[in-house]
Amino acid sequence: MANNNKKSPLNKNIKAPKFNFYWIYGIIFVLILGYQFLNSGNLSTKKLSENEFRTILKDNDISKIEIVNKDIADIYIKAKSLDKEKFKKDKNSFYNSSMPLYSYDFGDLQNFEKGLNTARTADNLDFDTRNVEKTNFLDQIFVYLPFIFLIGLWIYFMRRMSGGAGGGGGQIFSIGKSKAKLFDKDQEVKTSFKDVAGLEGAKEEVQEIVDFLKNPGKYTSLGGKIPKGALLVGPPGTGKTLLAKAVAGEAHVPFFSLSGSDFVEMFVGVGASRVRDLFKQAQQKAPSIIFIDEIDAVGRSRGKNNMTGGNDERENTLNQLLTEMDGFGTDSNVIVIAATNRADILDKALLRAGRFDRQIYVDLPDLRERKAIFKVHIKPLKMHKDVDLDFLAQQTPGFSGADIANLCNEAALIAARKAKKAVHHQDFLDAVDRIVGGLEKKNKIISPKEKKTIAYHEAGHATASWMLEHAAPLVKVTIVPRGQSLGAAWYLPEERQIVQSEQMLDEMCATLAGRASEQLMFNKISTGALNDLEKVTKQARAMVAVYGLNKKVGNLTYYDSSGQSDYTFTKPYSEKTAQIIDEEISKIIETQYLRALDILSKNKDKLTILAELLLEKEVIFKKDLETIFGKRPFEADELPKEVPVKDEKTDETANNS
The missing domain is CATH 3.40.1690.20 (name from scop)
Incomplete structure (x- = not known):
């Protein structure tokens, strides 16, 4: 007997067909x-x-x-x-x-x-x-057919832009709806603070936000109010988005996630409509969190571009965002978290207290934090017991969390390429070289004369850095072409919070020692020192015009921390001062160049041995320098451990000019 009851269990999974505009x-x-x-x-x-x-x-x-x-x-x-x-x-x-x-x-x-x-x-x-x-x-239909066709075409594009698929017509008018992805109890985020290594200060700030959403009475009982917004600011790859995901995973409240560019649309009023819809949904599900990634796409300062005027769609969207954020009640329990690496271009009205009450700076990780990040990213890897995380953390100064994740993946790929069963320590070192210096080019055509020049150039860097007290100790020197460089030297500089004049001068001297070595050994100089000259010129200019470390210019700085000033055509000092700055920069560089020549002249025989060894092996390490030079004259029994790597490159582009 047929079952005609529409509410019967047999029919509960049968859905009415959707109207299809096709x-x-x-x-x-x-x-x-x-x-x-x-x-x-x-x-x-x-x-x-x-x-x-x-x-x-x-x-x-x-x-x-x-x-x-x-x-x-x-x-x-x-x-x-x-x-x-x-x-x-x-x-x-x-x-x-x-x-x-x-x-x-x-x-x-x-x-x-x-x-x-x-x-x-x-x-x-x-x-x-x-x-x-x-x-x-x-015939009558045919008269109106062009109009029917245009209406159908408009409906089709509206459906595409609003994310509609082939079936159903309910999304035609959803173009003004929010594109935020909702994470709630049905779609729970599994990332937690345990998955975020380092960033201790930032985690402490956002943990308080999570605690407020879980236990609001703890704060409101003392008269405190909910913070309306927190802005995560920092360089790319430092973990701002990951931190927001961890907040979503820890808070266990509805979490609306979207990008700043999701508000921007070609149609007038769509961005503002999406902002209104987003905040309406968040208030309905309060307590909740709204996360806007790359908020600079919509939060750029107004009035910077006179061509767009006040009717610019992006500005209308920003105005609506400002209104919605300022319109929250203290009992709504909705918090806005945003992330950007361009906080300098954000509108001041967006940054004021009452909208984003807190600005949390997510900085590049230090030595200890890098080690913790390594521990997170090596979990899925099959590791060999010879991997030294302390040394890897020392060798990766300036690496962000994303860079370290990429480094671990690159090491695994290198080990797989070599058909290894586990990832060894050397695979990580090769990955560092690959990321910092570029891909090795062993079959690059270099004449013996050029190779000898490169060897003495890199040996000059190594010799000077070994003999100077404040220069970074050497880790490895190579004359194998890598990336755009014909040779490179890797160092382990100390991680300093402040730098003194003596330290900067020693670093400049070691950098100029490459060209000084060419001058000393061949009585000629080449274009291979372009990278070195660029670096020391910037350092010398910073000493004179930024840090106020030059006696003749005095305790003055011409640095604008806001980044709003453009000194391309106008300078914040007179022509006379500009001449003094140029003279002092040249004086500092020439003094350090002569100093490098003097150091290399006193160690010319050892410099020659080192260069010949480099020509023979192509790659030498710290132990080779200890064999040739002995212990560094001012070195303690043990080198400091909080030291990572940077490199000096012999510029290939200049050599080819």
């Missing part, structure tokens, strides 16, 4: 085909030529002529004439006497009627003639 497109297509078919004549009507029409007319076989819409003549044949041989082949089984057997396109109506009257009188014909007006529904 049916409209199909109907339009069928109408077009039908119109073309019917206009080409139906199955029982044949078009007559002029000679055929005159023959039938003269034989008095026509019973009636209907002039339809003053355009075409429908020809009806007498019943007694249909049995004639000439008409039998034009009849079919669907034909009846009430239908015209033929149609005739007569051209000019006045001439046609005149010809009919003449023929009727001359040949004594007895056919009837009448004018009729017929309205074809398809």
Whole structure:
């Protein structure tokens, strides 16, 4: 027996079919085909030529002529004439006497009627003639068909832009709806603070936000109010988005996640509408969190571009965002978290207290934090016991969390390429070289003379850095081309919070020792020191014009921390001061260059041994320098451990110029 109960268990999974707008497109297509078919004549009507029409007319076989819409003549044949041989082949089984057997396109109506009257009188014909007006529904449809097509095309693009698929028409008008992805109890985020290594200060700040959402009474009982927003600021790859994911995983409240660019649309008013819809949804699900990644896409300062004016769509979206954030009640329990690496370009109204009450700076990780990040990212890897995380943390200064994740993945790929069963320590070192220096180019064509110059250049860097107290100790020197450099030296500099003049001068001296070595050994200099010269020029200019470390210029700085000033065409000092700055920069650089020459001259024999060893092995390490130079004169029993790597490069572009 059939089950006709719609509410029965058998029918509970049966869903009513959704209305599909593609049916409209199909109907339009069928109408077009039908119109073309019917206009080409139906199955029982044949078009007559002029000679055929005159023959039938003269034989008095026509019973009636209907002039339809003053355009075409429908020809009806007498019943007694249909049995004639000439008409039998034009009849079919669907034909009846009430239908015209033929149609005739007569051209000019006045001439046609005149010809009919003449023929009727001359040949004594007895056919009837009448004018009729017929309205074809398809003709009317065809008149409006272009408009129907344009409306259908508009609907199609609106569905595409609003994320609609092939079925269903409910999303046509959802273009103004928020595109935020909701994470709640049905779609829980599994990331927690345990997955975020380092960032201790930032985690402490956001943990308080999470604690407020879980236990609001703990704070409101003392008269405190909910913080309305927190802005995560920091360099790319430092973990701002990851931190927001951890907040979502820890808070266990509805979490709306989207990018700043999701508000921006080509249609006027769409961005502001999406902002309103987003905050409306968040308030309905309060307590909740809204996370806006890359908020600078919509939060850029207003009035910076005079071409757009006040009607700019992005500015309208920002105005709505400001209004919504400032309109929260203290009991709404909705917090906005945003992330950006361009806080300097954000609108000041967005940064004020009451909108983003807190700005949390997410900085690059230090030595201890890098080690913790390594521990997180090596969990899925098959590690060999020789991996030294302390040394890897030392070798990666300036690496962000994303860089370290990439480094671990690169090490695994290198180990797999070499068909190893586990990732060894050397694989990590190779990955560091690959990321910092670029891909090795062992088969690059370099002449013996150029190779010797590069070897002495890099040996000069190594020698000077070994003999200078504040220069970073060497880890490795290579003359194998890598990336855009023809040679490189890796160091382990100390992680300093402040730098003194002596330290900067020693670093500049070691950097210039590459060119000084070429001058000393060959009495010639090359273009290979471009990278070195660029570095020391920036350091010297910073000493004089930024840090106030030059006695002649004095305790002045011409640095603008806001980043708003452009010194390309205008300088914040006079021409006389500019001349003094240039002279002092040149003096500092030349002094350190002569100092490098003096150090290398005193150790010329050891410099030669080191360069020849480098030519032989192509890669040398710290132990080779200890064999040649002995212990560093000012070195303690053990090198400091909080030290990572940076490199000095011999510039390939300059060498090829």
